[in-house]
Amino acid sequence: MSSPRPNARDSERIRLSGGPGGRRRAYLVGVALPGLPVYEAEEHLAELAALADTAGVEVVGETVQARKSLDPKFFIGSGKATEVAAKAAELQANLVIFDDDLSGGQVKNLEEVLNVQVMDRSGLILEIFDQRARSKEARTQVELARLQYLLPRLTRQWQHLSRQVGGIGVRGGEGESQLEADRRVIKRNITRLKRELEQIDRMRKEHRRGRSEVPVVALAGYTNAGKSTLFNRLTNDKTFAENRLFATLDSRLRRGALDREGALAVFADTVGFIRKLPHHLVASFRSTLDEIVQSDLVLHVIDRSHPRWEEQKAVAEEVMKELGIDPANILEVHNKIDRLPAEERISRARAGLVSVSAETGEGIEALQAKIARALGDKAHSRPQAENSKEHWEKFAALQASEWDGARVAEAADPANAAHEAKGPSAPGGTGTLHGASAPPPAPLPPSGPKRIGGAAAGSPRSRKRPR
Numbered sequence: 479m480s481s482p483r484p485n486a487r488d489s490e491r492i493r494l495s496g497g498p499g500g501r502r503r504a505y506l507v508g509v510a511l512p513g514l515p516v517y518e519a520e521e522h523l524a525e526l527a528a529l530a531d532t533a534g535v536e537v538v539g540e541t542v543q544a545r546k547s548l549d550p551k552f553f554i555g556s557g558k559a560t561e562v563a564a565k566a567a568e569l570q571a572n573l574v575i576f577d578d579d580l581s582g583g584q585v586k587n588l589e590e591v592l593n594v595q596v597m598d599r600s601g602l603i604l605e606i607f608d609q610r611a612r613s614k615e616a617r618t619q620v621e622l623a624r625l626q627y628l629l630p631r632l633t634r635q636w637q638h639l640s641r642q643v644g645g646i647g648v649r650g651g652e653g654e655s656q657l658e659a660d661r662r663v664i665k666r667n668i669t670r671l672k673r674e675l676e677q678i679d680r681m682r683k684e685h686r687r688g689r690s691e692v693p694v695v696a697l698a699g700y701t702n703a704g705k706s707t708l709f710n711r712l713t714n715d716k717t718f719a720e721n722r723l724f725a726t727l728d729s730r731l732r733r734g735a736l737d738r739e740g741a742l743a744v745f746a747d748t749v750g751f752i753r754k755l756p757h758h759l760v761a762s763f764r765s766t767l768d769e770i771v772q773s774d775l776v777l778h779v780i781d782r783s784h785p786r787w788e789e790q791k792a793v794a795e796e797v798m799k800e801l802g803i804d805p806a807n808i809l810e811v812h813n814k815i816d817r818l819p820a821e822e823r824i825s826r827a828r829a830g831l832v833s834v835s836a837e838t839g840e841g842i843e844a845l846q847a848k849i850a851r852a853l854g855d856k857a858h859s860r861p862q863a864e865n866s867k868e869h870w871e872k873f874a875a876l877q878a879s880e881w882d883g884a885r886v887a888e889a890a891d892p893a894n895a896a897h898e899a900k901g902p903s904a905p906g907g908t909g910t911l912h913g914a915s916a917p918p919p920a921p922l923p924p925s926g927p928k929r930i931g932g933a934a935a936g937s938p939r940s941r942k943r944p945r
Contacts (some may be wrong), residue, residue, distance in 0.1 A: 504535045504538065504573040504574065566592060574597065618674050673731055682768065692742060695775045697744050698751070702750065708836035709732070717829050740858060778791075784814075815833045909939060
């Protein structure tokens with residue numbers, strides 16, 4: 479009896495993780511098109527090597543080909559593909575990773591020539607996200623992005639199955655029917671995951687409404703720019719921070735003091751950006767990235783010690799632009815200045831730039847003061863307890879303003895006021911505003927619990943046991 483065949487989801491996971499064997503050995507391939515110098519393509523491969531290391535893959539070699547255009551069949555051309563196959567066999571590589579996205583047909587053609595597993599940049603990033611996701615929200619987002627990535631690439635999963643004609647007017651055999659069944663399953667799972675993310679997004683909005691009176695400062699920027707380390711400095715927290723790409727996926731919220739006068743803010747640590755970030759991930763992580771969009775201030779953390787920091791800055795700015803973040807609401811923070819020469823650090827201080835070292839703590843107090851000035855009076859606001867005096871005074875003022883607005887609308891259009899202008903219900907009334915006057919503010923609750931028969935209401939003594 480044959481063993482059960484793995485479904486498409488399990489098959490793709492086995493392919494991306496390298497199967498039950500040990501550490502994978504990868505050969506990297508990049509393409510330099512017109513407008514991209516070869517040395518920049520080589521630097522991009524260095525970032526791809528860092529991604530591979532994060533995923534637990536050992537890089538054994540790399541190559542860059544300069545081309546005028548991409549080959550539609552092999553991406554790099556048949557001659558270069560044969561050369562890569564020989565090099566991968568010489569270095570005993572069992573995985574070839576391309577620095578760009580490949581179509582399903584290109585992957586199938588390359589695997590036939592190379593005789594090893596082929597992966598593109600998006601597949602590698604998805605594998606890292608799958609390894610690092612911890613919370614239910616992150617796992618749901620990664621699963622959705624993975625299925626959207628897998629859907630157009632299902633053709634290569636069942637290439638061993640037949641495609642024989644079954645009869646007159648019937649096209650496709652066992653393989654084609656299995657592919658169609660897998661596509662239906664994946665589409666159904668995509669719909670289910672989108673509904674789950676909508677529910678998670680509603681919960682996020684409820685939580686955000688509960689902390690609306692305390693300003694939120696989001697940390698954004700290129701991956702491995704030191705956002706989590708800076709987050710720990712600003713909140714005195716111990717969030718996991720590592721010198722690796724995508725060390726943090728789950729957004730974290732912690733309060734942090736800004737000065738000794740009581741200024742507070744809620745800091746949000748979010749997932750980092752990267753060059754050629756798969757659009758599936760941007761769409762799937764929309765609810766997480768919404769913490770950046772809805773924040774009162776965004777700290778754009780930049781790794782100033784990186785040789786390509788300007789390119790990383792431009793990539794992060796482009797992603798934040800796509801998210802619809804107002805540039806006036808962004809504060810640039812140049813991190814890792816402890817790795818810069820002393821002369822450059824002095825010149826940057828004179829220019830008034832926000833420069834810090836999250837590792838050593840240099841410049842943190844100046845950054846906190848800058849944040850407090852940017853937030854203004856919001857930094858000194860406090861959340862109000864639901865039964866506090868301030869809460870009920872605010873509620874009464876809001877109620878009165880709604881009634882005043884309703885009177886203005888009624889005076890302007892009396893005919894529609896009875897149907898459209900509905901306000902809070904008056905005590906003992908029906909809730910309509912037609913001809914009603916504003917009720918007095920809600921009375922403040924008593925300072926202590928009401929006592930019945932010498933015991934507080936709700937206490938064990940006030941409850942009568944059944945006979």
